[in-house]
Amino acid sequence: MHIHILALNGVFDTGLSTILDTLSVANDLAGANSAFSTHFEVTIVGTRRHVRTSQGLSVPVVPATRCTYPDVVLIPALGAKMPETLRAALERRDVADAVELLRQWSDSGVLVGAACTGTFVLANTLLLNGQNATTSWWLAPLFRERYPLVTLEESRMVVGSSRFVTAGAALAHIDLALWLVRRSSPALAALTARFLVIEPRPSQAIFAIPDHLAHEDPLVERFERWARLRLADGFSLSGAASAAGTSERTLSRRLRAVLGKTPLSYFQDLRVERALHLLRTSSDSIDLIAAQVGYADGTTLRALLRRKIGRAVSELRIPY
Known part of the structure; x- marks a missing residue:
């Protein structure tokens, strides 16, 4: 070839x-x-x-x-x-x-x-x-x-x-x-x-840092600031739109155009980012971490991490 x-x-x-x-x-x-x-x-x-x-x-x-x-x-x-x-x-x-x-x-x-x-x-x-x-x-x-x-x-x-x-x-x-x-x-x-000591890496998601996404959209930034303060709470599209100073439809359309995601999907990405940080920097149980990012139990968070980044919690922990 x-x-x-x-x-x-x-x-x-x-x-x-x-x-x-x-x-x-x-x-x-x-x-x-x-x-x-x-x-x-x-x-x-x-x-x-x-x-x-x-x-x-x-x-x-x-x-x-x-x-x-x-x-x-x-x-x-x-x-x-x-x-x-x-x-x-x-x-x-x-x-x-x-x-x-x-x-x-x-x-x-x-x-x-x-x-x-x-x-x-x-x-x-x-x-x-x-x-x-x-x-x-x-x-x-x-x-x-x-x-x-x-x-x-x-x-x-x-x-x-x-x-x-x-x-x-x-x-x-x-x-x-x-x-x-x-x-x-x-x-x-x-x-x-x-x-070459390279494992299969089907996803970049584990490396992504949501607040480092290179965009210059003030509406998206307002939504992100609102979201980061409420990761432990339930998601509300109406509350997000009100905080961003726009309509639900406009917020959804702008998130889709800039990030290719719905507001809820991006909210979940921020939760995953926070959960990964806690998994790597603390010895908190998966159930405690789940509560800190707005999930009822560790089982739900485990499933989300597996779906989003393709890895189990045991693979994400940094041993102390």
């Missing part, structure tokens, strides 16, 4: 190296075991002759215009991590050139993948319109604002289809690379993950 890694100026160092290292380990393991016939031929390509990482390291790229079409192209993250710097980076000429290349490759049947802020470069092509995707969890509001026709599932670590694959934040680059290995050989992917 021939893979192009499209490196743009300011590429996230860890993202680029993680993809390269994961595929290299998979190749080494496949070469040492006759049971595997998979091999990944990797080329780092660029839209410019000279590319530097966000830490200033020089990247040896092959001009993309000189390369034959690959089977797969992967776009690592840009080093721009916050909305302001990312917006500016997406306006660059080299990004626009990358967008055109991605459209050409996709039209020819090339599988296109991206991770973290690289998903914004892919979404700029409009190829993700009508598709499901994920991105860096803290940039989900910005992604929804820019690409409203993409169905965003930011709690998922990897979202793949026959044409596109997107992965979440930062070290989700390794999940992106393993998804690609798994597509060729599930056994090789499992072995590679064990050598």
Whole structure:
């Protein structure tokens, strides 16, 4: 399988190296075991002759215009991590050139993948319109604002289809690379993950911090302030709307547009965030923690944690 890694100026160092290292380990393991016939031929390509990482390291790229079409192209993250710097980076000429290349490759049947802020470069092509995707969890509001026709599932670590694959934040680059290995050989992917000491990570939810979601919506902020003071109480949509100074319908519509959630769902996310903090920083029983975040008993909280982040309470506790 021939893979192009499209490196743009300011590429996230860890993202680029993680993809390269994961595929290299998979190749080494496949070469040492006759049971595997998979091999990944990797080329780092660029839209410019000279590319530097966000830490200033020089990247040896092959001009993309000189390369034959690959089977797969992967776009690592840009080093721009916050909305302001990312917006500016997406306006660059080299990004626009990358967008055109991605459209050409996709039209020819090339599988296109991206991770973290690289998903914004892919979404700029409009190829993700009508598709499901994920991105860096803290940039989900910005992604929804820019690409409203993409169905965003930011709690998922990897979202793949026959044409596109997107992965979440930062070290989700390794999940992106393993998804690609798994597509060729599930056994090789499992072995590679064990050598890299990586467990399956289907969700980003455990890492998400609701109040770090990058949005600039004052109505949502008012709702969040109200909610955080009432996590131990029952949820009231009318009370939330009144505190935010708006109608129930407007509050629901704004939460959906900015965060992709209902007010109740976001309220539950805040409860989960608080419960996780208490699980990791106290020795309180699960029943006591449940009461502090508004649930009648620990059984209900256990079920919510399992549904939201896919882990049991025993896996979330930090031993003292």
